[in-house]
Amino acid sequence: MKIHGLAYIIIGIFVAAVSGYVYKYIPKNNEPNTSMAIFFFVGIIFIVVGFAKLFLRKIDRESDENMQSIIAERHKHTLEKHHIHKTVDHHTTAQTHNQPTHTSHYSQTHPYHGIHPPNAQQPSHHLSIILCKKCNNHNPINANYCHKCGYRLK
Structure with a gap:
């Protein structure tokens, strides 16, 4: 499970604020509490990690959107190309060979390719x-x- 960048930022702000407050205002043996400085820096690191995760998430989302648009464009181009090729094949076979047109080069009842005449009923497998x-x-x-x-x- 991935932790969102805002969670890191909120936790980092809380840890840094509490440790900074304890360091400055709650002395240990009449001196600043130096052990709290470690937690202050840990909080700062959490904040930096949170912003980095948000930034990387935004970049990843943009690259995903770009990739989806590229895929959609290629798919559209492929469909158009296939449609044009299919139309050209349809016209050339009908005019040159005077045969009934079909788009498959397999026989209509080939058992391995699953192409059956439209009237044939598939056996039900119960x-x-x-x-x-x-x-x-x-x-x-x-x-x-x-x-x-x-x-x-x-």
Whole structure:
């Protein structure tokens, strides 16, 4: 989980302020509390890290937006190019070969490419199920016990 830069800044301000106050106004043996200087600098480091995270997040967001616009532009260009190529192929095959036009070079019923005639129905692949006698829950055929109530099926 990433911590937001504002959290670093708020914690850094709090640590630096409290340690600075203790250093200056709460003496230890009538001298400034020098052990609090470490915490003051830790607070300053937290503030710097928070601003760095905010700055890097802004740069990352801008680069993501630029990348998305580049991808969208390339995709649009590819679609236009594909559409023009498809239209040119459609016209040239119809005029030169006097054959019915289709965009695929595979046969219409090729089993490996999944291209089927529009009227063919796909077989439905249903899992074999067993109904539980106790709760009527649907269970896979290989289940020994009901998943809902635990009743022994086999």
